[in-house]
Structures are given as structure tokens and as C-alpha cells.
Amino acid sequence: MKYSIKVNEVRAKEGSNIKGFATVVFGDSFKITNIAILENREKGELFVSMPRYKSNEKDANGGGVYKDVCNPITAEFREELYTNILEEYNKVVANENRDMEEDKGSIATPEFSVTVTPFTRENSNIRGLARIYFEDSFIVNNVNLLQGKENIFVAMPSxxxxxxxxxxxxxxxxxxxxxxxxxxxxxxxEIERAYNEALDKQKQEAQEKVQNGNDKSQQPKTYENEFIQKDSSPKPFR
Structure with missing residues (x-):
């Protein structure tokens, strides 16, 4: 997959382990921002942290759980991407070439697929969540489908x-x-198409469930077991 990387060095406050931020663009079509370059002071090493959001989940101590907004899917692409980001950061620190392009394909626009889960939340205009997969190598989570005044629209993670x-x-x-x-x-x-398709499937499954329930309720009740139990009980001698 073809992508470019741009890194900005950060003069962080004393005590902060933030060293820089990176931006990655897939082809010339999709941009990922707020990729942090952090320092592990105990090991004296730099590492990459993808953009994160605070979920509704809690850890064992009751603290908030943070999840990646987007991240590489495979270990191979993670190693490649993170290595290139850190190499670009080192070039920036050394005042060398600041822009890098990694060409892993011949197409400018990356191939992608999407999955959508429709749902509603009380007192909310959210109608579904989508995920975007870029060439089976990178995933973008937390893409919202929101109800506008007239139509459903897509809102990217923010x-x-x-x-x-x-x-x-x-x-x-x-x-x-x-x-x-x-x-x-x-x-x-494509996201809206997948949403409508998933919504139609949900409605169809709900209708089938109701229909199956009605079919069972309309079946004649049998008393075979009751008769067997009644017949097997001791009868008074006459």
C-alpha cells in the first residue's frame, strides 16, 4: 500500500514524554492525524501510539479504558509503519529530509471495505457504527452514522x-x-450502502422471529403427557 509520512517534532513541557506527532496519508486519499511519538524513559526508547478515545468500559480498578481509533491489523504492516514513522522522526531531529513516501503499490487510491452495525441509543442521533478496512492492513474504528434533519450522514472519528x-x-x-x-x-x-443493507437484514430477521413466534403459538396444544401422567396415577378401588 502506498503511503506518505510527515512528522513534526514537539518541544514538550518538562516531564512530558511526547516527542512528536506524525501524519500518514494512504495514497492521496485518506489521512490519519494525531499519531504520537512517545519516549519510554525506563528503556530509553521511542515508540508509536495511535490516536485513542476513551470508551465506556472500566478496568479492574474502575479507571477508564482507552482504545485505538485506528491501527494496523497485521503484525507485518505494524512493524513496517511504526519503523518508518520513527525513522522519519529521527530525520526531522537531524534536520534531514522531512517528508517520506513509502511505495508499496502502484495505485494511488487504496482499496477498502466497510462493515456497519446499525443501532439506536436513547436520546441520541447515532444510528450505527462503521469500520473501514484498508487493504486488509489497517482499520479505522468508531465511524458514526448520525441522523440529520432529513438523511443519515457519516461522521469520522474526532x-x-x-x-x-x-x-x-x-x-x-x-x-x-x-x-x-x-x-x-x-x-x-459505500458506508451508507452497507448501513442500509445491514438495516434491511436486521428488519428481515426481526420479522422472521415474530413470524416463527406466531407459528408456534398457533399450533394446537397436545395433552398427551397429561393423559399419560393421569393414567399412570393410582385409581381408587370401586
Missing amino acids: YKTKQVDEQGRAIYRDVCYPVTKEFRKKLYA
Whole structure:
């Protein structure tokens, strides 16, 4: 898969282990931001941390559980991608070439597939969650399908910034998103198609379940076991 990497070094505050942030673009179509480059001080090594979000789950101590917004699927691609990110960071620190492109394919637009799980949540406009798979190597989680005034629309994973709009509301920015208008249209259309297909399947399964329940309730009741039990009981002598 063809991708490019750009790294920015961070002059973090004293005590922070953040060394930089990386951005990865698949082909010229899809961008991943907020990839952190951190330092393990005990080992004196750098490592890569993908963008994360706080889930509703709790750990054994009652603390919040964080999960990756997106991440490599295979060990091979993880090793390749993380190694290239760290190499690019070292180049930036050494004031060498700042942009790197890793060509692992001949196509600019990566192949992808999507899965969608429709669901509703009380007092929420969420109608489903989608996952995007890029060439069986990289996954993007937490893609929301939201109910608008008229139609369902796709919302990419986002994070809350410290900025506010004119009404004083917090501004959110996408963690990962389509770069080009053409790819955005193609990707969102596929997500919406998969959502409608999954929704139709859910409705069909619900109808079949109701129908099967009605069929069972309409079957004549048999009293064979009752008769056997009654006949086998001792009878008074007459």
C-alpha cells in the first residue's frame, strides 16, 4: 500500500514524554492525524501510539479504558509503519529530509471495505457504527452514522479541541478523514450502502422471529403427557 509520512517534532513541557506527532496519508486519499511519538524513559526508547478515545468500559480498578481509533491489523504492516514513522522522526531531529513516501503499490487510491452495525441509543442521533478496512492492513474504528434533519450522514472519528466557536461551543476536529472530494464521495456512499443493507437484514430477521413466534403459538396444544401422567396415577378401588 502506498503511503506518505510527515512528522513534526514537539518541544514538550518538562516531564512530558511526547516527542512528536506524525501524519500518514494512504495514497492521496485518506489521512490519519494525531499519531504520537512517545519516549519510554525506563528503556530509553521511542515508540508509536495511535490516536485513542476513551470508551465506556472500566478496568479492574474502575479507571477508564482507552482504545485505538485506528491501527494496523497485521503484525507485518505494524512493524513496517511504526519503523518508518520513527525513522522519519529521527530525520526531522537531524534536520534531514522531512517528508517520506513509502511505495508499496502502484495505485494511488487504496482499496477498502466497510462493515456497519446499525443501532439506536436513547436520546441520541447515532444510528450505527462503521469500520473501514484498508487493504486488509489497517482499520479505522468508531465511524458514526448520525441522523440529520432529513438523511443519515457519516461522521469520522474526532477529538475535542481547546477552541470554541462563536456560540462558545467546543470545536471538534477529525482524527482521520478522506483527503479528496472524490474519495470522500466514494467512501461515504459505500458506508451508507452497507448501513442500509445491514438495516434491511436486521428488519428481515426481526420479522422472521415474530413470524416463527406466531407459528408456534398457533399450533394446537397436545395433552398427551397429561393423559399419560393421569393414567399412570393410582385409581381408587370401586
